[in-house]
Amino acid sequence: MTSRSFDTTKRILYIALAAVLARPALAAADQRVHGVPLPANAVKVEEDRYRISESFEEVQKYYRRELPAAKYPRKAIRNQSGVRAVHIANPAAKGDWEGVNIYELPSSPGEVRVFILATQ
Secondary structure, three states, X not given: OOHHXXXXXXXXXXXXXXXXXXXXXXXXXXXXXXXXXXXXXXXXXXXXXXXXXXXXXXXXXXXXXXXXXXXXXEEEOOOOOOOEEEEEEOOOOOOOEEEEEEEEOOOXXXXXXXXXXXXX
């Protein structure tokens, strides 16, 4: 192996390592509640309610990966001004949950709440 090809291989490995280390905190589900994936940084605040210290957009990206819209339809929730919210339905009844509400209050930007609607 020539020195030049070794340098190229080494550079590619460094780039790959940097990409793995730089991935967002919401890349993997560390826990599941009622079958619903929750990001590693989700903190329980009440029964079936969690706080995530990320932007609304980042949480949306996470749930688009974990719960694809083709299988889990979404519907915007519009009942209060300033509140950004979406409902994710579970039509196939996988797990013991009916849906998930994801919302960000205007008083707490950068903090998203997740409410799991469990079947009883």
